[in-house]
Amino acid sequence: MPRYMIERTFPDGLHIPINNVGAATAAQVGAVNAGEGVHWVHSYVSDDKKRTYCVYDGPNPEAIRRAASKNGLPIDKMMEVSVLTPSFYY
Amino acid sequence: MHASLAANCENAVLTMTPNLLERDAPLAELERAKDDAVAGRGSAVAVIGEAGIGKSSLLQVFASAARDDLRLLASGCEALFTPRPLGPLYDLAPELGVDMELPRERLFPAVLAALRREPTILIVEDVHWADRATLDLLKYLGRRLAGAGVLLVVSYRDDEIAPDHPLITLLGDLGSALRRIRLAALSPDAVRELAGDRGEGLHELTSGNPFYVTEVLAAGAERVPPTVRDAVLARAAGLAPEARRLIELASLIPGRAELHLLDASVDDAEAAARSGIVRIEHASIVFRHELARRAIEDSLFDARRMPMHRLILERLLGAHEKSFARLAHHAAGARDAAAILHYAPLAAAEAAKASAHQEAAAHYRTALQYSGAASEAERAALLDALSYECYLTDRLDEALERRVEVLAIWHALGETRKEGDNLRWQSRLHWFLGHNAAAHDCATRAIAILEPLLPSRELAMAYSNKAQLHMLAQERDEAAAWGARAIALAEEFDDQEILAHALNNVGTAEDYDELIERSLRIALQHGYQEHVARAYTNLASANVRRCSYDAAARWLEEGIAYCRDRDLDSWVLYMRAWRARLHLERGAWDAAAEDAEVVLARGASSVTRVPAAAVLGRIRIRRGDPGGMALLDEARELALRTGEFQRIAPVASARAEAAWLRGETSGAAMEARDAFAMSEGLAEPWARGSLAMWLELDAPPDGIAEPFALLLAGRCVEAADAFQAVGRPYEAALSLARADDVDALRRAAAMLERLGDGSLIDVVRRKLRALGVRGPRETTRANPSGLTEREIEILRLLDEGLRNADIAAQLFVSPKTVDHHVSSILGKLGVRSRREAARVFRAQLGESAAEK
Known part of the structure; x- marks a missing residue:
């Protein structure tokens, strides 16, 4: 399955608290994703919480967009990516 | 059975x-x-x-x-x-x-x-x-x-x-x-449970196949038989001669062997059943397993099988058997050429009537194998019929081969009319195989042979075929002229099917829907499903091509429903590909992507894949999503192979747009140039315009639709309004994006944001910045109260009665942020309470809905 990197902007900052509310939110996002065959691997969040870089696995860009739209998440840019680590060259 | x-x-x-x-x-x-x-x-x-x-x-x-x-x-x-x-x-x-x-x-x-x-x-x-x-x-x-x-x-x-x-x-x-x-398969433990102390090595030998295991055990042999077949035969070896003969005869009858066909008494049958190899039900012998039947059948020498099949055939005939497939099966088993030549074609016709065309073809092939004693005319009829079944099951090479074979026979027999009809068929098959020159050649020869004879249905169909070839090549006048002759003859012979065919060809070529609609009515009335599907498709595609989107949407809806009810899947997919294009042009990208995705996932034929790949590729590129060019590469390759303008144009235009968005203006011109040259002289103003817009031209060329002409003349705002009027919002935004004034560019940005664009909008924003514009996001201006997008979102949730904390969780923001937004909203709307804000908001919504 292809992997995608998705850039999002949250003008008000992304706020998912580390508690039950946050856990429920994350679970809800996961359930919606599953309905589209999409899997949220993890995200990198900027210090001011206004920008995120999310790594997703999914069948195609359309499925990623449908999941984002059902979750109410914005998409600025999406690209298909592959993994590269320094250990490849050791 | x-x-x-x-x-x-x-x-x-x-x-x-x-x-x-x-x-x-x-x-x-x-x-x-x-x-x-x-x-x-x-x-x-x-x-x-x-x-x-x-x-x-x-x-x-x-x-x-x-x-x-x-x-x-x-x-x-x-x-x-x-x-x-x-x-x-x-x-x-x-x-x-x-x-x-x-x-x-x-x-x-x-x-x-x-x-x-x-x-x-x-x-x-x-x-x-x-x-x-x-x-x-x-x-x-x-x-x-x-x-x-x-x-x-x-x-x-x-x-x-x-x-x-x-x-x-x-x-x-x-x-x-x-x-x-x-x-x-069964586990080693399960095999041991079945076999007890005889289980040694049995699991390895049988790979845990339960039937094999039970056969080995039932055979009771000292040594374990090396194959299932040996196990079955070892078991049958223990039968009395009467019962064994009965089982052998029954093994030649797949499924259920009626006792009256075997001429067996119930006593004999029950003796056979006690062996456990067969059982009795509904006065028939049924093998406990197909593997057992095959083992027994294969153990019989050919010389023994043939008379047994003959016996069964005779008894079947005596019992007035209704299934031609069954009669043909035993006729073939008996190698009885006369019986095969009689029953195989009947079985084929029975199969064809049920739309089991592969089976029909197989019966005809069997008949041909035994046609040595048949007359040339009989052989030719079988070859014709086989070719038709091959055509229906997509075995086009064989279909053509058979037609070529039979042409020589008709010629030798002096059957000139059949010779002409044969060439018309060869023409059709060549077209499907992509041999366009051969298709035209055969079409012309068919007419040359048939015209000197008395007028005939065959000639009418030859005319209509010629019309269709010209229609597909978008040679309008030729299509109309040949089609008119086909229609006149079809009417003379009152042949509704040829009439439906010809009307569709002429209507499509001349862009004259009334004729296609007449074709549709005839086809619906007589249940000619292929002609119905073709008429719906051509009506829809004609209307998409001239941007009559409402009419196109109606035809697609009706056509898809008709074909879906009848499981005509390839037609459903083809129409969904057209619907994808319709949605794309109207700016409904989500709906377009959904149709295109389904078409591509179902692995449709290339004629169907091309438009779908062109649509989805274009959407990905406009959104700035990955994978767009890969689709456009596939679409280009498939489209060029068809050589037809209607497949090539949308792909070329999409590729030109992609190059232009990458900033390669001369690359864009190169992508569009060849397809534009093909459009010379065609009555395709919209397709022509969609190609011309990427060429670096000094003045608009002839024969392109008005909005494109305005755009190429540099009258961007007028072009935008004209595109908006026909319902093509992206082209409207694109026209505005080519302008150099702030208002036009701001409008473009707002329209593109609504469409979900992620590529052209960057171009527009760059131009705006270059003109010194900085400021609120474009949508903010569109809202009369100056609310931001986020504020509108929050208002909507307020209106649903959500508390600030709930809103925060839903929007992934902190409750404090929501508090800030709510006070900003109250301020902008000039109201005091959340409830009042919701009321004002709803009033505004009503107004903007009324505007639409």
Whole structure:
């Protein structure tokens, strides 16, 4: 399955608290994703919480967009990516 | 014809239910599906596994328990050389009370209605042997069970189906609507439990195949037989001569061997049944397993088999057998050329009538094999018929080969009219195979041969074929002229089918919908399904091409519904590809992507893939999503192969747009140039315009639609309004994006944001910044109260009665942020309370809805 990197902007900052509310939110996002065959691997969040870089696995860009739209998440840019680590060259 | 399972269980010989080991999980899954069906949630289940793995035994146990809860109908497919079309349905028809004489489009709904009358389990075994019509029926039913109290269970051997087996298509078409239960081999423990102290090495030898294990055990031989076949034969070796002869004769009759065909007494039959190799039901002998039947059949020498087949054939005829497939099977087994030549074509016609065209072709091939003594005319008729069935089943190379073969015969016989008709057929086949020059050549020769004769239907069809070729090449005048001759002749002969064909060709070529609509009415009235589908498609595509989107949408809706009801899947996909383009041009990108995705996922033909790939590729590029160029590369390759402007133009335009968005203006011109040259002289103003816009031209060329001409003349705002008026918002935004004034660019940005664009909008924003514009996001201006997008979102949630904390969780922001937004909203709207804000907001919504 292809992997995608998705850039999002949250003008008000992304706020998912580390508690039950946050856990429920994350679970809800996961359930919606599953309905589209999409899997949220993890995200990198900027210090001011206004920008995120999310790594997703999914069948195609359309499925990623449908999941984002059902979750109410914005998409600025999406690209298909592959993994590269320094250990490849050791 | 095989086994009503319900009856099995009442049979004295069979009261022993099979001893099932390690089948609890599959059985439980079947039970659940059954309970769902009783509760009105029907479904389809497939039980899958190699021969002898225990599919039938499992179903037998399941059925005997389930029949207390609901009606049980069971049938199966037979290993005839060529299966009887709808064979399983013939077995069930009396119980279901459906009339097998009904035409297919009424027969299938009648079967569904009969099944739905009460909670029912329908079991169809061995569908790897099913004919095409049975597979179509299963697909039809499988897709319509969700709300019915019907459980459909099929079984098949997955190790015996090649990738081009029609069953593969059925499985793909049903997709997740079909639950699959795969039966695993027995574990070493289970084999030991069955075999006791004789279990040494048995699991390795049999790979845990339950049938093999039981045969080995039943044979009781000292040494373990090396194959299943040896095990079966060892068991049969112990039979008395009478019983053995009976079993041998029965082995030549796949499925169920009626006792009257075997001329056997019930006593003899029961003696045979005591061996355990066969059982008796409905006054027939049925092998306990197909593997056993094949083992016995294969053990007979050819010289013995032939007279036995002849005997069976004679008895079948004496008993007024109705199934031509069965008669043809035994005629072939007896190598009785006269009987084959008589029954195989009848069986073929029976198969073709049920739309089992692969089976029909197989019968014709058998007949041809034995046609040595037949006259040349008979052979030619068989070849013609075979070619037609090959054409219907997409074996175009063979179809053409057979036509070429038969042409020489007609010529030698001086059958000039048939010679002409043959060439017309060759022309059609050449076109399908992409040999356009040969197609035109044969079309012309057909007419040259037929014209000197008296006027005929064949000549009418030759004219219509010629018209169609010109129509596809978009040679309008030629298409109209040949089509007019076809129509005149068809009317003279009152041949409605040729008339429907010709009207469609002329109407499409001349862009004259009324003619296509007439073709549609005729086709609907006479049930010519292919002509109906072609008429809907051509009406829809003509309207898309001239941007009459409402009309196009109506034709597509009707056409898709018609084809869906009849499972004409390739037409449904083709029309969905056109609908994808319709949605794209109207700016409904999500809907367009959904249609295109389905088309591409279903692996449709290239004529269907091209428009879908062009649409989805374009959407990805406009959104800035990955994977767009890969689709446009595929589309380009497939489109160029067809050589037809209508396939090539949208792809070229999409590729030009992609290059332009990358900033490569001369690359864009290069992508569009060849296709634009093709459009010279065609009445295709919109397609021509969509190509011309990427060329670096000084002045608008002739023959392009008004909005494109305005754009190329540099009148960007007028062009935008003109595009907006026909309903093409992206081109409107694109026109504004080419302007150099702030207002136009701001409008463009707002429109693009609504469309979901992520590429062109960057160009627009860069231009705005270059003009010194910084400021609020574009949508803010669009809102009369100056609310931001986020504020509107929050208002919407306020209106739903959500508290700030809930809103925060839903929007992934902190509650404090929501507080800030709410006070900003109250300020901008000049109200004091949240409730008042919601009220004002709703009033505004009403206004903007009214504007639309």
